[in-house]
Amino acid sequence: MFEKTIKQACDMLHVHNDLTKFEDTIIKGVSIDTRKIEKGNLFVPFKGENVDGHQFVRQAIEKGAGAALWDKNVTNPPEDLPVLVVDDPLLALQSLANQYRHELDLKVVGITGSNGKTTTKDMVASLLGTKYKVHKTQGNYNNHIGLPLTILALPQDAEVAVLEMGMSGFGEIELLSEISQPDAAIITNIGESHLQDLGSREGITKAKLEIVQGLKEDGLFAYYGDEPLLQEQVKDLSLGRIETFGRSEANTIYPVTIEMNNDGSQFETSLYEGQTFFLPVLGQHNIHNALAAILIAKEFDVTVEGMKEGLKSLKLTQMRMETSLGKKGENIINDAYNASPTSMKAAIGLVSELDGVNKKILVLGDMLELGDNEEEYHLEIGRMIDPGSIQQVYTYGRLGELIAKGASERFEAENVHAFQDKKELAVMLEKQTQSGDLVLFKASRGMKLEEVIETLTN
Known part of the structure; x- marks a missing residue:
């Protein structure tokens, strides 16, 4: 990982203050979170809407940080601490990364x-x-x-x-x-x-x-x-x-x-x-x-x-087509890290093609950040689900309800269920699923469908 003396770090950045008395101190690694500070880290504070990271600089160094950056527009940088006063901590972080990459x-x-x-x-x-x-x-x-x-x-x-x-x-x-x-x-x-x-x-x-x-x-x-x-x-x-x-x-x-x-x-x-x-x-x-x-x-x-x-030997990041077994013996596919119309159609198509299972069940939630046509995108997803390949559709969320509305144009009413409450959705799924069923979970990350999966697996 990135490891420099404070003098070397100063040579890589435009630093506004004199750090001669700290120049031999070793910086090792970078952190933006005081809860995760490791010995020698360079702490990078950011000014947020509600919290200013500069107020945690002293705490970070007390926890073992080797030094910290400091925005020149923030007053009263502590002179007794190894803080590097720079034009902008974010730009400094990015510059260090670029230079380290080339080293x-x-x-x-x-x-x-x-x-x-x-x-x-x-x-x-x-x-x-x-x-x-x-x-x-x-x-x-x-x-x-x-x-x-x-x-x-x-x-x-x-x-x-x-x-x-x-x-x-x-x-x-x-x-x-x-x-x-x-x-x-x-x-x-x-x-x-x-x-x-x-x-x-x-x-x-x-x-x-x-x-x-x-x-x-x-x-x-x-x-x-x-x-x-x-x-x-x-x-x-x-x-x-x-x-x-x-x-x-x-x-x-x-x-x-x-x-x-x-x-x-x-x-x-x-x-x-x-x-x-x-x-x-x-x-x-x-x-x-x-x-x-x-x-x-x-x-x-x-x-x-x-x-x-x-x-x-591939191992995927969690919640990307992640398979598990439910407590009743259900086959669960967790693809709920993110969702768009393209990826949701692909996931539904996958489930439709799979053989050797009992019922095929879709649990679909809101797809976020789709702009002005978001409602039509959700209706379209519902309409493309084939009742000849999928037996039941469950949805969660305001936009998810539109998926259910679209699916209802092709499915019998008892096979499509829309929920605004995750606990109610989980209770219904627990009642309806059984060993050998295949259940796909797909939604944008903000819908947190993994909370429903936990009910089926724990």
Whole structure:
């Protein structure tokens, strides 16, 4: 991880105060939370709407922090403490991350997209991990604060960093790309998330393509080639090396054969015909993510056997197609970390295709940040659910009720239930489910459907 003397840190930043008496103090690692301070950390305070982190600087150092940053616009920096007075602590954090990234003998893979970026991150890390010392974004540390913290936490012997890049508006991914300077970049797809902020899918495409702004001149750009909006906007970019993945044979890599079962998928690809890959994750959309990971693994000279092993041993971040067994023997799929119309349709399609189960039950909640057309998107989801493949639909939330309304156009009334109370939903599910049933949970993260899952599993 980042380790410097205070003098070295001052040389990396524009520091306004004299820290000569502290210059030999060692800083090791970075923290923004006094509850998680470790010995030697550089504490970075932020000014929020309700709380100013500067008031916790002394507490952080008393807990073992080696030093702290301090915003020059905040008065009375403590002269008895090792505080580095800078123009802006956030900009200082980002600058340190960028400089540390260049100090390391390191390759960076940047990943963005409306859906599937976390799963693709996990896949890329797993495949590259068969050959390199790989570190990846943890949890949701994929924004203007989280990504710099991820870089500054990288061990000095790290060989590859796989960094997820999220955003809610224009300019955010460009910043992350400029900080991390990726050697390879992926766009998984273009969906509807953040329509509220970006106005259209064309706007989302433009924002996601900002990932190439910091891409190395000889770096590889890989994107979902079946998306017309990406095809159109990529034409206007001056990029050296571009490869695509998807179902169409026009892509650099596409699946030649696919065989799906309840344990995962087996597939062959156009690049390695005759070689069968096993993916222990449900859903055809995840095969597309795996194709992106294979492109990156090929770029990094991972052998085909290494790719196979990386996919076979894949471990996904929680609540991404996470399977578990309920206390009655129900098969539960928890895909409730995030949701958009694209990802919800994919998840419903997956459940519809699975065999060897009793009843198939959907538990769907609100999809957030969809902008002015959010109600129509939810109605559309309900209308596309096939009663020939799905037996029961349960919804939660104000917008979820519109999914139920759409489903009611095709389902018998007793097979569609809308709830505004999670406890009532959980009680109903407990009564209705039995051994051998398959239950999919899908909603935006803010709906916290895992609380209902806990009722079925504990």
